[in-house]
Amino acid sequence: MIRTDIEMEKAAMILKLLGDKTRLTMMKLLENHDCCVCEFVEIFQASQPSISQHLRKLRDVGIVKEERRGQWIFYSINQNSEYFPFVQQVLLQLPEQEDKLKELEAKGTRVTCC
Template sequence: MELDQLTECYKAMADKTRLNILALLRHEELCVCELVEILKMTQPSISQHLRKLKQAKLVKERRNSQWIFYSIDGEIYPFIKANLDALPDMSEKIEQLKQSGGKVCC
């Protein structure tokens, strides 16, 4: 692949918050406010991280009325599956979100 594209990919992954987001989206698509709640970060901060991931084509978005749901993309990277598989399991966080009533939606 092109080095520039690869650099953009790894830059997008070179941040703990963004790896957390990818790890969460591996389980299921989530909207911004859900990520805000799980990660305990401000909404603008999460939005900017999502923008970077989207620009690197690691996630894609889908609008559903007020909400924008983000999900894993990365199909342009032949290695993406191997990298996602190395991310820690976040099912507990997703569980907590559902139990705290927050799921679908905010």
């Protein structure tokens, strides 16, 4: 029998990680677009270290990956993560966050940075 289930301990760990508004919204945004750190800083109106620390947690468990593009580092969802199917199912329940990116574009902040 193929086991697609996630173990309880791991599931709890992932849910705890997603149980933060900033990280959860990050993941929902990453569902459709790669984003760089400065975009998140702008979107969440948070300090850069705070954003970096959230991203590190997501990266440490492997549900996002990073990729340098010149000066910027882009984050994206790691579809190879063992947790990907689980995370994806959770994200599917959430409302789109496209408006947040639209705002960036309106302000011109999106283009400037990335």
